[in-house]
Amino acid sequence: MEKIQEYIQKLAPKAQFEEGGQYPTAIVESGDLRKVAAGLKEKGFDYLMCLTGMDYKDSFGVIYHISSSKEKKTVIVLKVNTTEREEPVIPTVSDIWEIANYYEREAYDFYGIIFAGNPDMRRLFLREDWVGYPFRKDFVADDSINPIPTKVPKPDDYESVPYYTIDKDGKLVKKVKSLFENKDCIVNIGPQHPSTHGVLHLRTKLEGEIIKKIDPQFGYIHRGIEKMCESMTYPQMLYLTERLDYLCGTMNRHGLCLCIEKAAGIEVPARAQYIRTIFDELTRIASHLIGWACMCNDMGSITAFIYGMRDREKIMDIYEETAGGRLMINYYVVGGVAQDIHPNFVNRVKEFIPYMRKMIEEYHTLFTHNPIAKGRMTDSGFLTKEQAVALGVTGPSGRASGWSCDVRKIEPYAAYDKVKFDEVLHQGGGTFDRYMLRLEEIEQSLRIIEQLIDNIPEGDFRAKVPAIIKLPAGEYYQRVENARGDFSVFIKSTGDKNPYRVKFRSPCLSLVTALDPMCRDQKIADLIMISGSLDYVIPCIDR
Amino acid sequence: MLELDKLVELIQTFLSDSIGIDWLVKLIEYVLIGVGFLALYAVLALILILLERKICAYFQCRLGPTRVGPWGLLQPIADMVKILLKEIIHIDKTDKILFKVAPFIVIMGSFCTFGALQFGKGICGIDFNVGLFYMIAISSLGVVGILLAGWASNNKYTLIGAMRSGAQLVSYELSAGIALLTMVVLSGSLQLSDIIEGQAKAWYIFQAPIPALIAFVIYLIAGHAETNRGPFDLPEAESELTAGYHTEYSGIQFGFFYLAEYLNMFIIAGIATMVFLGGYQPFQINAEWAEGFNEVMAYIPTWAWFFGKVFGLILLSLWVRWTFPRLRIDQLLKLEWKILMPISLLNLLLMTVWVLIFE
Numbered sequence: 001m002e003k004i005q006e007y008i009q010k011l012a013p014k015a016q017f018e019e020g021g022q023y024p025t026a027i028v029e030s031g032d033l034r035k036v037a038a039g040l041k042e043k044g045f046d047y048l049m050c051l052t053g054m055d056y057k058d059s060f061g062v063i064y065h066i067s068s069s070k071e072k073k074t075v076i077v078l079k080v081n082t083t084e085r086e087e088p089v090i091p092t093v094s095d096i097w098e099i100a101n102y103y104e105r106e107a108y109d110f111y112g113i114i115f116a117g118n119p120d121m122r123r124l125f126l127r128e129d130w131v132g133y134p135f136r137k138d139f140v141a142d143d144s145i146n147p148i149p150t151k152v153p154k155p156d157d158y159e160s161v162p163y164y165t166i167d168k169d170g171k172l173v174k175k176v177k178s179l180f181e182n183k184d185c186i187v188n189i190g191p192q193h194p195s196t197h198g199v200l201h202l203r204t205k206l207e208g209e210i211i212k213k214i215d216p217q218f219g220y221i222h223r224g225i226e227k228m229c230e231s232m233t234y235p236q237m238l239y240l241t242e243r244l245d246y247l248c249g250t251m252n253r254h255g256l257c258l259c260i261e262k263a264a265g266i267e268v269p270a271r272a273q274y275i276r277t278i279f280d281e282l283t284r285i286a287s288h289l290i291g292w293a294c295m296c297n298d299m300g301s302i303t304a305f306i307y308g309m310r311d312r313e314k315i316m317d318i319y320e321e322t323a324g325g326r327l328m329i330n331y332y333v334v335g336g337v338a339q340d341i342h343p344n345f346v347n348r349v350k351e352f353i354p355y356m357r358k359m360i361e362e363y364h365t366l367f368t369h370n371p372i373a374k375g376r377m378t379d380s381g382f383l384t385k386e387q388a389v390a391l392g393v394t395g396p397s398g399r400a401s402g403w404s405c406d407v408r409k410i411e412p413y414a415a416y417d418k419v420k421f422d423e424v425l426h427q428g429g430g431t432f433d434r435y436m437l438r439l440e441e442i443e444q445s446l447r448i449i450e451q452l453i454d455n456i457p458e459g460d461f462r463a464k465v466p467a468i469i470k471l472p473a474g475e476y477y478q479r480v481e482n483a484r485g486d487f488s489v490f491i492k493s494t495g496d497k498n499p500y501r502v503k504f505r506s507p508c509l510s511l512v513t514a515l516d517p518m519c520r521d522q523k524i525a526d527l528i529m530i531s532g533s534l535d536y537v538i539p540c541i542d543r
Numbered sequence: 544m545l546e547l548d549k550l551v552e553l554i555q556t557f558l559s560d561s562i563g564i565d566w567l568v569k570l571i572e573y574v575l576i577g578v579g580f581l582a583l584y585a586v587l588a589l590i591l592i593l594l595e596r597k598i599c600a601y602f603q604c605r606l607g608p609t610r611v612g613p614w615g616l617l618q619p620i621a622d623m624v625k626i627l628l629k630e631i632i633h634i635d636k637t638d639k640i641l642f643k644v645a646p647f648i649v650i651m652g653s654f655c656t657f658g659a660l661q662f663g664k665g666i667c668g669i670d671f672n673v674g675l676f677y678m679i680a681i682s683s684l685g686v687v688g689i690l691l692a693g694w695a696s697n698n699k700y701t702l703i704g705a706m707r708s709g710a711q712l713v714s715y716e717l718s719a720g721i722a723l724l725t726m727v728v729l730s731g732s733l734q735l736s737d738i739i740e741g742q743a744k745a746w747y748i749f750q751a752p753i754p755a756l757i758a759f760v761i762y763l764i765a766g767h768a769e770t771n772r773g774p775f776d777l778p779e780a781e782s783e784l785t786a787g788y789h790t791e792y793s794g795i796q797f798g799f800f801y802l803a804e805y806l807n808m809f810i811i812a813g814i815a816t817m818v819f820l821g822g823y824q825p826f827q828i829n830a831e832w833a834e835g836f837n838e839v840m841a842y843i844p845t846w847a848w849f850f851g852k853v854f855g856l857i858l859l860s861l862w863v864r865w866t867f868p869r870l871r872i873d874q875l876l877k878l879e880w881k882i883l884m885p886i887s888l889l890n891l892l893l894m895t896v897w898v899l900i901f902e
Contacts, residue, residue, distance in 0.1 A: 187699045194781060209703065209872055300773055300780065300869025306603040366866070372774055373868045524703070525871045528783045 004043070004076060011039045018079075022477055023065070025077040030090050033080050037064075037093045044068045045076060046389050048097035050477075050505040052490055053107030055137045059083040060113050062090055065477060065488070065505075066097075069389045069403055072410045075477075082113075089164075089172055092118040098390040102513050110135035116166045125219030125542060135227055179215055180205055187524075191220045195298050195528045198538025200512065202527075209523045214516040218509075222542040229502040234260050234469045235334055237502065242328040244504060245540035247287040250279050251482035252504075252540075253332045258413055259478035259489040260334050263471040269460040270415075272336035277415040278349065278452050279319075279331065281445040285356065286315040287483035287535075288396075288438045288445075295435065295532035296367055299376065304367045311359050318348050334469060336462030349453050353446050360439055368439075374432070381431035381518050381530035388429070391517075392510040395485025397534050400437045401429035407481035419451045434533040470497050484508055484535060504543060508536040547846055548665030580658055580668060584806060589619040591805040594854075595861055602865045626801075629794035634696070637791070641695035646792065646799035648688030653803040653810065656682040660813045661735050663823045663846030674735035675727065678814060679720055682769070685803065686712040689771075689778065692800070693788040704787025707872055708778035712769060714879040719765035721887040722758040725894045726818045729755065739822035744829055746821035751901070754894040759819045761887050766811035767860055768875075771804060774867035777875060812856035816849060820856075823849040 004024060008015050012032035018025040028036050050065040064078040082088045092115040094101040104115040105124040112133035114121065122128070131145050160176050167173050180186055180203075187204045190196040199220035205213040225244065229237045241256045242249030254276055261268055268276075293308025316326045322342040323329035331338050367373050383393065388401040398405045406423040408416045424440045426433035471493035479488045485507030492501040511534040519527045554575070558568045593608075596618065600607030608615030634642075656678050658668035671677070686709060693705020729751055730738045741747070748755045768775040779787035789800045816822055823845035827837050870878070 185699070187703075194785060195783065206699075209707075296868065300776065301867065303599075303603050303865050304868075306605065310604055367868070370868065372870055372874070375874055376868070376871055523871055523873070525777075525780070525783055525869070 004074075007039065007043065008036055011036050021077065021475065023075045023077045025079065027079045027081070030080050030082055033078070034091050034093065034096070036078065037096045040066060040076065040078075041096050044070050045074075046097070048093070048100055048103070048392060049075070049479075049486065050488055050490060050503065051100060051103035051107060052501070052503040053111040053113055053135065054492070054501060055111055055135060056081070057137050060085070060088045060090075060111055062107060062113065063475075063490075064093070065490075069385075069405070072404070077477075087172065088113045089116050089166075090114070091116050091166075094118045097392075099392040099510055099513060102509060109133070112136065114164050114172065116164050116172060119163050120161050121163050122161055123219075125222040127219075134224065179203075180213070184212075189527070191217075195531065196538070197294065197531065197536060200536075200538050200541075202515070204524075204527070206524070209525075211519045211522055211524065211527055214519055214527070216512050216515065218512075218538075218541055220542065221539050225543045226502050226504065229499060231498060233497050234471070234499070237499070238333065239330060241504075242330065243539060244506070244543060245482065245484065245487075245508065245537045246327055247290055247537055248283050248482040248484065248487075249328050250276075250283045250332060251480055252487055253330075254280060254414070255478055255480035255482075255487050255489045257332050257334055258480065259476050259491055260469065260471065262478060263474070263476040263491065263493065264334075264469055266335050266463055266465060268336055268414075269463055270457045271459045272461050272463070273414045274452050274456045275337050275341055275461065276332060277419075278449055278456075279329075279337075280414070281448050282315050282318065282349070284445050284483045285442050286312045288442050289315075291438055291483070291532075291535035292363065292435070295529065295535070296373075298528045298532035299373060301367060301370075301373070304363070307359075307363070307366065311356065314352055314355065318345065318352065321345065321348070333462065333465075335465040336460065338462075340461045341456075346453055346456070349449060353450055353453075356442065356446055360442060363439065368436070376525075376529060377432035377435055377533075378430060380522055380526045381434075381533060383429045383514055383518050385429065387514070387517055391514050392507075393485070393514050394507050394510065395481070395483070396437050396441060397434055397511055397514070398485060399424060400426045400433035402427040405486065407479045407486055411479055413478075413480060415452060416448075419448045421445075421448050431530055431533045438535070468497055470495060471499070482507065484511065484537065484540070506540045506543065508538070508540040511536040512541060547663055547844075551665060576668060580654075584654060584657055584802075587809055588802045588805050589623065591809060591857070592619040592622065594857070595805075598858065598861050599865045602862070623798075626798040627795055631794040631796055632791075634791055637697050638695040641691045642791075643796075645688045645692035645695060646796045646803075648691065649685050649803045650688075650799045652681060652684035652688065653806045655684075656810050657806060659735065660810065661739060661817060661822055662849055663844065666846060667735070670734065670736050672732075672734045675723060675733045675738065675814075675818070678735075679716075679723065682807070682810065683712070683716055685807070689788050692792070696788070696791040698791055700784045700786075701788050701790050704778045704780070704784045704790070707780075708771065708788060710872070711771075711775065711777060711875060714876060715765040715768040715775075715883075718761050718879060718883040718887045719769060721884075721891055722762035722765065723814070723818055725754060725758040725887070725891050728891070728894050728898055735817055735822075739817055739824060742821035742824050744827060746819065746824065746826075748819045751894065751897050754890050754897055755819060757886065757890045758894070759815065761883055761890070762815055762819070763856070763859070765879075765883060766815060767863065768879075770807045770811055770860075772808065772860065773864040774870050775875065776864075776869060777872060780869060808857055808860060809853060812853045812860065813849075815856055816852040820852050821848075 005017055008026050012028045012035060014029050016027045045066045045068045047067045047069050048064060049067050052063040054061040054063060059081045061079055061081040066076045068074055080090055082090055090113055092104060094104060101118060101120060104118050105122060107113050108121055109123040109125055110133060132139055159179050161179050162174055162176050165173050185206045187206050189202040189204050191199040191201040201217035203215040204211055225240045238253055238256055241252040244252050289308045289312040293305045296304030319329050320326050322345050323331040383401050385402045388398045388403050394405045402425060404423055404425055409423050421444045424437050424444060426437050473493055473495040476491045477488060479486055487507055488505035490503040491499050494500045515531060518530055558571060562568050597607040608618035611617040611621045659674055659678050661667040689708045690705045693701040726747055727733060729747055730741050732738055748759055771778050789797055825840040825843060825848050827840060
């Protein structure tokens with residue numbers, strides 16, 4: 001740690017270091033940012049985990065959480081501030097970490113921070129004609145500024161892309177370029193399309209059946225969840241997390257619970273930890289089943305889809321008995337779980353494990369060994385490890401490219417340090433690797449549940465929690481592994497009962513941005529299959 | 544016993560006895576036959592729709608339709624009423640005439656082929672000396688309708704669907720045609736009634752087991768591809784192209800595409816039955832000891848044999864459709880041009896040699 005501090009100091013002599021935080025934190029001046037970023041990248045910090053825009057009222061800032069694909073446990077936080085409020089400018093790092101391109105667009109969208117040098121400064125979620133930047137603390141949410149349109153609005157201009165550069169005199173220059181050329185054949189896949197897995201809009205440039213370029217448009221289901229969180233108490237926020245990625249709701253909620261518990265210093269009883277781990281793994285199985293089923297459906301095999309849904313139904317039934325809900329079960333609360341498990345729970349889970357193992361065999365017979373399916377999956381959709389790291393593609397898709405990025409192993413939480421399981425890794429990075437990896441992960445999840453289900457300790461299922469939870473002032477970051485990858489929660493608290501800023505790192509955004517490099521020069525049919533194999537969920541991106 | 548050719552004769556004599564004017568009798572007969580075929584076409588479509596929904600439901604551990612009528616029997620009728628009542632949406636910026644003509648061409652191609660099928664002994668719309676050739680020719684007309692639908696809709700999805708369909712049908716028409724040609728070498732006739740009569744003692748698939756079986760399998764694959772159904776449903780590919788060439792159609796216009804798709808399945812199975820499985824001929828064993836068995840088989844009416852075999856083949860096609868994932872366009876063309884096509888050409892040669900040696 002000391003070494004990195006010295007290293008940063010050498011690159012940017014004016015850098016300051018914050019003490020007492022969760023991760024080593026360096027505050028650098030915006031002039032030094034690119035130098036420090038490039039230096040860190042050289043040292044192996046190739047994974048930009050999270051980029052958070054901030055409004056400190058007197059200044060704007062950006063927080064970078066950076067990690068490494070080799071030294072997985074190390075996380076460094078970089079902070080940059082600018083006091084300019086009219087036209088805040090911060091240099092881009094999108095050429096250093098590829099995914100920063102999209103993260104910076106998000107920060108621009110919410111805070112109006114201009115990233116000089118970023119080749120694409122469109123808004124990420126809001127419409128181009130939206131007035132103002134909603135996450136600024138002085139934003140006025142008045143209907144007269146952004147009225148609900150009563151006339152048919154002008155069609156969105158998807159073509160022109162503004163970008164900013166700094167000229168020789170140090171002045172900011174706005175330029176506009178065109179995304180596509182006039183003669184290009186552009187097909188809009190989505191936002192209403194059966195296979196985009198939500199309201200995603202892919203502007204696809206085609207030559208015959210061959211894809212030449214994909215430009216994803218987000219924001220059709222943007223609800224401003226992070227903004228809503230700023231006016232909520234901590235227990236209220238929990239209910240929004242399951243609306244992010246509805247297929248792994250419990251895991252997202254787990255992330256926020258852990259973050260609040262860590263900040264407030266609440267000790268979670270062992271029983272609750274075990275129950276949470278079992279529920280997380282059940283959710284992972286359910287989510288992977290949907291992923292498998294939808295991918296088969298995308299490839300035209302509807303029977304496989306129904307088989308997957310049938311087996312997921314068993315998990316839903318187990319949920320319903322204990323938690324009362326099926327999709328969004330609202331089961332985890334700060335300090336534990338909402339109620340104790342149902343007396344049938346253990347038996348039903350034990351019945352489910354051998355059943356699921358048998359069904360995976362059936363899936364292999366039905367679909368994996370099918371020559372058409374295998375022929376289509378083995379030769380398309382390759383993502384190298386370098387690309388995966390640069391784009392922050394974590395979870396099953398990252399591990400299929402050979403990147404060991406399982407947060408359950410890196411930063412074990414709940415009962416994950418008490419169980420034995422393998423992190424499934426594939427080296428190919430193709431569609432078939434991702435497909436197989438999901439089925440293999442189901443087996444690992446079953447293994448985890450098997451080890452825990454008989455050993456749920458007696459005791460409280462919930463710790464005593466104060467009626468009003470106030471987090472001490474500070475910044476808290478918590479990573480969990482959900483079914484799609486590294487889901488992180490960032491909370492900045494000022495000691496109030498509401499958070500000052502909440503940021504959810506969505507693993508799905510990376511997955512969608514990876515579509516373009518993966519699908520170039522492949523067929524439309526492949527695009528649908530590859531997006532099925534990435535298994536993204538749109539509400540998680542749009543937030 | 545339960546043969547229908549007696550009924551046909553009965554009607555014929557009744558009409559000519561009571562009216563006596565030759566051309567008027569003919570006219571009435573034509574109208575009767577036309578109405579009869581239209582009714583059969585519609586009823587078969589209803590049966591096939593229900594059958595598919597039920598069978599695929601059982602493949603997928605579901606129940607299928609159960610609410611309308613006992614065992615969901617009235618479901619296709621309810622569907623049909625719904626489709627008739629639905630508004631036909633008129634879209635701006637389409638090629639109006641071609642857009643409207645396309646579904647008619649599709650259903651016409653399928654209906655004209657339907658008329659030439661031999662449903663039982665003496666029951667067929669038309670039986671002429673180039674029957675098989677006529678069927679191959681007229682059933683290919685459907686692709687024109689599909690191409691027109693895709694082009695006239697002025698939509699990129701439909702266009703891609705139509706182009707896929709064009710590539711697919713033109714390719715698979717070849718192997719299907721050559722597979723049938725192989726059997727023509729064996730039968731020595733293009734007339735369907737001759738082909739079927741030639742199988743009275745043993746079906747062609749048993750007469751020349753090796754080349755006929757190969758041709759049969761090739762025809763089933765190619766025929767399945769011609770019906771645009773999974774795993775060859777690329778022109779529709781609902782997960783890629785929303786609904787392919789008929790994305791923009793609604794109401795009865797869509798209904799025409801839908802009907803034609805189901806009936807094409809029946810027609811392909813019908814041709815396979817007539818050419819390979821003896822058409823309406825009963826199953827016979829050519830041996831002394833099996834006389835009793837042959838008698839029993841012959842007792843079953845010919846139309847029952849035909850429909851039984853056809854529905855058996857349809858069941859096979861449903862099974863394939865609901866099991867396999869969809870092919871990609873390059874795999875589809877590779878399967879045809881690199882595998883099916885060379886095999887069927889070689890098979891044609893094999894059949895010629897077989898006929899020269901054994902007959």
